[in-house]
Amino acid sequence: MSLSLDDVSRIARLARIEISPAEAEQTRAQLNGILAFIEQLQAVDTDGIEPMAHAVDVVQRLRSDSVTETDRRDAFQVIAPETEAGLYLVPKVIE
């Protein structure tokens, strides 16, 4: 299938990436090129094949429910764009 400009802006919205109208057409053409390339998977018979999510079949490990990390709030917040009183600042979301 081929993506329309509306599809491209819907995907960009889902991905939280702003795309200008000027970029949209080129993006559409390139995404369609990639989708046409991956389309060949559809012709493969995969009846009865289990999806493979990981290279090595391992069971998720569990650890004991105990504190292992130290408090490094200052070190982690010094790299944030905007903080105040130990909190991350973002634009207001609730009026």
Add this chain to the structure above:
Amino acid sequence: MTDFVNASLREIAAALAQKKISSVELTTLFLDRIEQLNPTLNAFITVDRDKALAAAHAADAKLGAGGAATLTGIPLAHKDIFCAEGWRTTCGSKMLADFVAPYDAHVVERLNAAGMVPLGKCNMDEFAMGSSNETSFFGPVKNPWNPACVPGGSSGGSAAAVAARLAPAATGTDTGGSIRQPAALCGLTGLKPTYGVVSRYGMIAFASSLDQGGPMAKSAEDCALLLGAMAGFDPRDSTSLERPAEDYCRDLDKPLQGLRIGLPREFFGAGMDAGVRAAVDAALAEYRKLGATTVEVSLPNSGLSVPAYYVIAPAEASSNLSRFDGVRYGHRAADYADLDDMYAKSRAEGFGAEVKRRILIGTYVLSHGYYDAYYLKAQKVRRLIAADFQEAFKSCDVIAGPTAPSVAFKFGAKSADPVQMYLSDIYTIAVNLAGLPGMSIPCGFDKDLPVGLQLVAPWFGEARMLNVAHRYQLVTDWHARMPAEPAA
């Protein structure tokens, strides 16, 4: 002093142990080479002379006190995908251009503990997405063999740094060929371990079910030493494997008598340049002289590996890269209307074109109504590809073939068409999908540029694979060739 520029890690280690040279002298030698040659090559994004020399002084103290490890005092370069505490860690992106890592990746932690001296952080394709290093926010890396050509990618800075002898060795990561392909294009030995052998903790995630860190160096022996220091269980990576420690040097010298090398029919068809084919064929002839036999094998689904990869890897990337939201770290746009707008603008400004394309593809193949048709389908094909290798290994011990279809190409040759670029990794991607160990070793030249021979082993077959590479390197000198230095 210049002897050390082209010396093996064992030779350097012996010189350090015998006090023929100090780590500070050695580190200064490579820092000076970086200062002299990096402006042309652009292999490093960050070099920190003070930090490097401080680590070298500490290594010299350890060497003086006795009880130092084999690698103590030897400098190396890190791909800028590995977090190193107090070092700028950019992942080749504007998004992280000012990010100073607050902690060490497991790989960095282990190599520091081994006493190795970090020289700096190497340039790379943005978020490891690329096969030519042209997607880096910090500009392309030049191939030391021919500055008009790409070094390969995504670990192109690491490859160029070691090829130009700006560092004795480097770390890299490989999601679809990002260690092996640049190793081939720059004339190095590079190894991608079995998935789960090297911890992904602190290695900025691209496609988590495929990403593996590994060594890039001048020989199989060097890679064996480095892998021994890098590998190990780490509870902070949920897919890190709990296995006994291995000495990857243990089988290096074993004779190859009776070795069965599988040649996948699909890797020797159309698509490979004639000059690459000639070099690979000559290497196989050398192996027969060493007592190995070659058998034809088949990987019937390997042709589907690139399309399957370009569903799975972008899907995982779109999820992993959602963490870059301009809130906790990384780039934040200066002007925005509300929270959603802040996300969308920060990400639009912070990511480059290839990264955006892959996030969009990944978002699409995971979106409602398309998940089964694309993502689940690709995961089923992935199982078929992995099963092909299991079948092939019933009749051979290792698989050999070309690492890349051509030698290093010119800048811009493939950057206009993403799909053409993706096909640079046609021989390497299946190995990541199957989680197998693979490596590239230099096996000749075409058009005055290095050609790589790819070796692939069964799961956890690193020691045997390194043995196969090492015996070849004992009777050939392709791996020891170095590019001519540009006139000062």
